Amino acid sequence: MASNQAAAPHQPPYTYQPNQGYRPTEGVPVELRYTSAPLPSQDYIYQDSDDYDSDDDVYLPGDDLEDEGAALTSGDITKQFNRQRQLQGANGSGVAALPRSNAQKPTANTSARVDDIDAELARHANKIKLDSVKGEQGRDKDKADRATSELVLDQRTRMILLKMIQRGVVSEVHGAISTGKEANVYGAVLEPEDGGRPIQRAIKIYKTAILVFKDRERYVTGEHRFKKGVNKSNNRDMVKQWAEKEFRNLKRLHSAAIACPEPIMLKSHVLVMEFLGDKRGYAYPRLRDANISEEGTENPWRSLYVQLLGIMRRLYKVCSLVHADLSEYNILYNDNQLYVIDVSQSVEHDHPRALEFLRMDIKNVGDFFRRKGVDTLPDRTIFDFITAHDGPVAEPELAQAVEHLYETRPAADGSAEAAAAEEVDTEVFRNQYIPQNLNQVYDIEKDAERPTDELVYKNMLAEKVATKPEAGGSAGESEDGASVDDTDDEESGSEVDESIFDKGPPRGKKHEDKGEKKQHKQAVKEEKRAKRAEKIPKAVKKKLIAASSKKRK
Numbered sequence: 001m002a003s004n005q006a007a008a009p010h011q012p013p014y015t016y017q018p019n020q021g022y023r024p025t026e027g028v029p030v031e032l033r034y035t036s037a038p039l040p041s042q043d044y045i046y047q048d049s050d051d052y053d054s055d056d057d058v059y060l061p062g063d064d065l066e067d068e069g070a071a072l073t074s075g076d077i078t079k080q081f082n083r084q085r086q087l088q089g090a091n092g093s094g095v096a097a098l099p100r101s102n103a104q105k106p107t108a109n110t111s112a113r114v115d116d117i118d119a120e121l122a123r124h125a126n127k128i129k130l131d132s133v134k135g136e137q138g139r140d141k142d143k144a145d146r147a148t149s150e151l152v153l154d155q156r157t158r159m160i161l162l163k164m165i166q167r168g169v170v171s172e173v174h175g176a177i178s179t180g181k182e183a184n185v186y187g188a189v190l191e192p193e194d195g196g197r198p199i200q201r202a203i204k205i206y207k208t209a210i211l212v213f214k215d216r217e218r219y220v221t222g223e224h225r226f227k228k229g230v231n232k233s234n235n236r237d238m239v240k241q242w243a244e245k246e247f248r249n250l251k252r253l254h255s256a257a258i259a260c261p262e263p264i265m266l267k268s269h270v271l272v273m274e275f276l277g278d279k280r281g282y283a284y285p286r287l288r289d290a291n292i293s294e295e296g297t298e299n300p301w302r303s304l305y306v307q308l309l310g311i312m313r314r315l316y317k318v319c320s321l322v323h324a325d326l327s328e329y330n331i332l333y334n335d336n337q338l339y340v341i342d343v344s345q346s347v348e349h350d351h352p353r354a355l356e357f358l359r360m361d362i363k364n365v366g367d368f369f370r371r372k373g374v375d376t377l378p379d380r381t382i383f384d385f386i387t388a389h390d391g392p393v394a395e396p397e398l399a400q401a402v403e404h405l406y407e408t409r410p411a412a413d414g415s416a417e418a419a420a421a422e423e424v425d426t427e428v429f430r431n432q433y434i435p436q437n438l439n440q441v442y443d444i445e446k447d448a449e450r451p452t453d454e455l456v457y458k459n460m461l462a463e464k465v466a467t468k469p470e471a472g473g474s475a476g477e478s479e480d481g482a483s484v485d486d487t488d489d490e491e492s493g494s495e496v497d498e499s500i501f502d503k504g505p506p507r508g509k510k511h512e513d514k515g516e517k518k519q520h521k522q523a524v525k526e527e528k529r530a531k532r533a534e535k536i537p538k539a540v541k542k543k544l545i546a547a548s549s550k551k552r553k
């Protein structure tokens, strides 16, 4: 088609010309063109390799994440997205861009429905106001400033936000509450249609830069929920899985009545959750920044410490999770209440390093409260308290149990020896190898001679779990009746130790009788000795190889 021909109404309003990009077809009345904005520059031309067409991953808390969630809208999303780019411009500045991949297709009047959706989305563009930052309260100004400059959203993210606005999940997206290396968290407001009070929300948007996620593999490897594996080559996929993990974990915490942001919606790498903060949109401070009055006689940090130990126990027992990055940075504080956040890396009991992560959490928590002048309990005592089979999982019994630990600790008498022994024990505990299940215990026979109480894995031992949950009682049911929605991952919920019950006798040799065991051991030893006898020493082997290769030459 020659560009100087008068355009009939069915002709596209733009024509592609090599090296010049899209030029308006002459004669097309302005109202038939998409936009009167300046012509797109080559920079904005959409690359075919950009994969913007997946829209099959919107999750709401009730959804089963195993089967792919419902799409936001039906229809060809690529088309919608491309149209959106034209309307809005690649950087939101109103500069239009047209997709190269659609070069030969007429771009007007092809689908009135798609046009409607796009026009609808474009109307919301001004509701993303990233420069409205509430930075002063409890936050350093620098960070708030950085927030505005860093926050140019990519098109896909922008599209997701626009759709969320369109669906009424939020009415406006505001500036960043926090910008980090892995994610930015934005404030958002929902203005209810009935004119009720505006509701604040938080939106966590994961970043897709590859370097940041390098380290995260260790949390995913070995977790049954990621059995299918994470495709490292596809970065966006990986980030999506992280967001999904955070969403699931928040869901669990929330169902178990652990104070945390309630998850509201997940779409790809964008997670909408309850806002933890005041009505004006100021987020609660992190525990690290909390301004806690220390006027009374008792150190107010102590009761927060006790509260946190209870949360950790509940998280472990009721949610079957270990936070794995618990510290004063990932806990928010308001009015004597602690809120757990940032659970994207939290792992299940069955993760090979779950107990190691738990030990790390215990240490971080202890270090912080010690700096606040709290007389903390030994790491091992807390570890046993959190992982114990029996015992409370709800307040106020949890706090009472912690107080009981204080009363019964060996160093409770205040003697210097007992305190020193406690210190040594903590040091040993921190460096000890922690088996995750009984198959990982490497000298079970030697351990069997030691008092059970000394074993770091004592809570995994079968004798301790002889009381299987009664038929009809769900494993996720807590004492206070809160039930955990574990429908999305059936295999979880049960304890590590319970699997011993379900899978018959343990694979180890513990159940064999002593004589048999001895015989078996002897046989293995002999076999190894025989093998060694046949083995050619390394030095000899080397010489032989050298000699034979010389011969060949």
Ligand SMILES: Nc1ncnc2c1ncn2[C@@H]1O[C@H](COP(=O)(O)OP(=O)(O)OP(=O)(O)O)[C@@H](O)[C@H]1O
Residues within 6 Å of the ligand: 177, 178, 179, 180, 181, 182, 183, 184, 185, 202, 204, 261, 273, 274, 275, 276, 277, 283, 284, 285, 286, 329, 330, 341, 342, 343
């Ligand atoms: N629901 C929420 N309500 C209010 N503030 C929140 C909420 N979620 C997160 N924040 C704020 O955002 C900050 C960062 O959140 P979060 O810890 O979840 O991100 P992150 O994964 O640590 O990101 P990065 O590691 O990149 O810093 C928190 O310290 C908190 O101040």
Ligand SMILES: [Mg+2]
Residues within 6 Å of the ligand: 329, 330, 342
């Ligand atoms: Mg964090």
